[in-house]
Amino acid sequence: xxxxxxxxxxxxxxxxxxxxxxxxxxxxxxxxxxxxxxxxxxxxxxxxxxxxxxxxxxxxxxxxxxxxxxxxxxxxxxxxxxxxxxxxxxxxxxxxxxxxxxxxxxxxxxxxxxxxxxxxxxxxxxxxxxxxxxxxxxxxxxxxxxxxxxxxxxxxxxxxxxxxxxxxxxxxxxxxxxxxxxxxxxxxxxxxxxxxxxxxxxxxxxxxxxxxxxxxxxxxxxxxxxxxxxxxxxxxxxxxxxxxxxxxxxxxxxxxxxxxxxxxxxxxxxxxxxxxxxxxxxxxxxxxxxxxxxxxxxxxxxxxxxxxxxxxx
Amino acid sequence: xxxxxxxxxxxxxxxxxxxxxxxxxxxxxxxxxxxxxxxxxxxxxxxxxxxxxxxxxxxxxxxxxxxxxxxxxxxxxxxxxxxxxxxxxxxxxxxxxxxxxxxxxxxxxxxxxxxxxxxxxxxxxxxxxxxxxxxxxxxxxxxxxxxxxxxxxxxxxxxxxxxxxxxxxxxxxxxxxxxxxxxxxxxxxxxxxxxxxxxxxxxxxxxxxxxxxxxxxxxxxxxxxxxxxxxxxxxxxxxxxxxxxxxxxxxxxxxxxxxxxxxxxxxxxxxxxxxxxxxxxxxxxxxxxxxxxxxxxxxxxxxxxxxxxxxxxxxxxxxx
Numbered sequence: 158x159x160x161x162x163x164x165x166x167x168x169x170x171x172x173x174x175x176x177x178x179x180x181x182x183x184x185x186x187x188x189x190x191x192x193x194x195x196x197x198x199x200x201x202x203x204x205x206x207x208x209x210x211x212x213x214x215x216x217x218x219x220x221x222x223x224x225x226x227x228x229x230x231x232x233x234x235x236x237x238x239x240x241x242x243x244x245x246x247x248x249x250x251x252x253x254x255x256x257x258x259x260x261x262x263x264x265x266x267x268x269x270x271x272x273x274x275x276x277x278x279x280x281x282x283x284x285x286x287x288x289x290x291x292x293x294x295x296x297x298x299x300x301x302x303x304x305x306x307x308x309x310x311x312x313x314x315x316x317x318x319x320x321x322x323x324x325x326x327x328x329x330x331x332x333x334x335x336x337x338x339x340x341x342x343x344x345x346x347x348x349x350x351x352x353x354x355x356x357x358x359x360x361x362x363x364x365x366x367x368x369x370x371x372x373x374x375x376x377x378x379x380x381x382x383x384x385x386x387x388x389x390x391x392x393x394x395x396x397x398x399x400x401x402x403x404x405x406x407x408x409x410x411x412x413x414x415x416x417x418x419x420x421x422x423x424x425x426x427x428x429x430x431x432x433x434x435x436x437x438x439x440x441x442x443x444x445x446x447x448x449x450x451x452x453x454x455x456x457x458x459x460x461x462x463x464x465x466x467x468x469x470x
Numbered sequence: 471x472x473x474x475x476x477x478x479x480x481x482x483x484x485x486x487x488x489x490x491x492x493x494x495x496x497x498x499x500x501x502x503x504x505x506x507x508x509x510x511x512x513x514x515x516x517x518x519x520x521x522x523x524x525x526x527x528x529x530x531x532x533x534x535x536x537x538x539x540x541x542x543x544x545x546x547x548x549x550x551x552x553x554x555x556x557x558x559x560x561x562x563x564x565x566x567x568x569x570x571x572x573x574x575x576x577x578x579x580x581x582x583x584x585x586x587x588x589x590x591x592x593x594x595x596x597x598x599x600x601x602x603x604x605x606x607x608x609x610x611x612x613x614x615x616x617x618x619x620x621x622x623x624x625x626x627x628x629x630x631x632x633x634x635x636x637x638x639x640x641x642x643x644x645x646x647x648x649x650x651x652x653x654x655x656x657x658x659x660x661x662x663x664x665x666x667x668x669x670x671x672x673x674x675x676x677x678x679x680x681x682x683x684x685x686x687x688x689x690x691x692x693x694x695x696x697x698x699x700x701x702x703x704x705x706x707x708x709x710x711x712x713x714x715x716x717x718x719x720x721x722x723x724x725x726x727x728x729x730x731x732x733x734x735x736x737x738x739x740x741x742x743x744x745x746x747x748x749x750x751x752x753x754x755x756x757x758x759x760x761x762x763x764x765x766x767x768x769x770x771x772x773x774x775x776x777x778x779x780x781x782x783x784x785x786x787x788x789x790x
Contacts, residue, residue: 194603301492320500403613423619426623432627439619443613447611450613
């Protein structure tokens, strides 16, 4: 495989045309590049990620502003040169908190989705491969999870966290785990459905003839063939995980102070005065959530089209 | 068909039992019980124990679960700790407010989404198609609490066009049409938030289903025999394109009653959403059990209705 990729690269460097062999991922990338909306999404997302990673560092070393630093002379101050997005009710710089909040919100999204992809693809794979009784039991379990209203369940679990008075530092991880283990069902069904049809194909007969172990057949031969849909559903899943986290934090049950998250920053708007006058406190984080999720959805949508061979234009 | 429906109804039972066990386990996982947090601090330990005894809170989880199930089968979901009223009565008071709001949003979404989906599909890759696609993605990506707050700020606080919250003007005794007008006036903003969120999914569904249909042979035949494009699209193609869309209607059933928790909470709409939030915050587990069991049941029923209507509108589908 690596050799093949090297070869195709060589061909590309020579400036060859489109007839040349391209690796599947390169084909996808080429198709994706032509989709302007997807590229807008990708660049916006990259911008948000870079801002979240490097923004706080720049703020700290260039301007000496950290997440916790309090500017007593500027409490609830509107945007100014010193604080481009103003300060909050205890005099902390909103822009800096926004960038830290980005770190947390993005991490929550990515980790939660990793968890749900892991559970979903393994369970879906097992269920689809073995079929029969195992499949029946697993799918009933999925039914139970699926007929449960997602958000109330999330709220109840988060409320249990509050009851245990979990340290805010660790609470973030629990929030990731909860969102992750509540959202694997859709993917499990998707993977199972694909594997049901994949396992009847000829290459699986070959795998059977080779006498491979079940584990190897599932993880090496079946699951890789479902990667395309897993990737699309994971990408879009990050967007909805960020939305869930922000809604949870907005209700005070997600990421809790002193750690900022975008949803939690919007919470100040429950105060009538802050909502009507101090717009700089809650509009920027809300816009950040919207832009990030929108970028992810644009990109994920484009990715779906690029990965779908039926949609050749 | 009748046999199929009976079997599906019977299949619901284990799933519902599973759901009830799951909710129950979550409550058991929490430290303390309903009396730890909310009750008057002046209450003596003995009184608390007495109440615990009354509510069977002092018994092991499995016994508590047994009490709950035996009562639930008789249609008695217990008494809400917070409202001090039977759960059924509390739900009945608020669920209809959620229903009106959701129904309005549902109708509005259908009216907007299906035409948009058709236009997008018939002019695939046109400017309008991109415009509507982006619009749909905005609807999916917009956090409802933020959008709701923005609308309140713009239209209620700054412009004074719509009320900030509630369902009726406080102290209003209007009846008949005047009451309807007042409710509609209060409903507008939450309706916009809810509709923006739900138009997106339905529109994309209609679009992709329509795209598939208009490539089929019989559509070409319809064109070839000289029918006007409008007739081809709206009479021949749309009818078939709507078949899979029908299933979405069935899945909307739980949504009609569950209410949009956050949207309702932000606009102070007296629906089931804010009640559930209250119940979560007060560990009012009889109420939460009741609400969630109802929703789970409606979800299963919605799926069944979706499958049955699918078979009804599409003769190619046979239910076994």
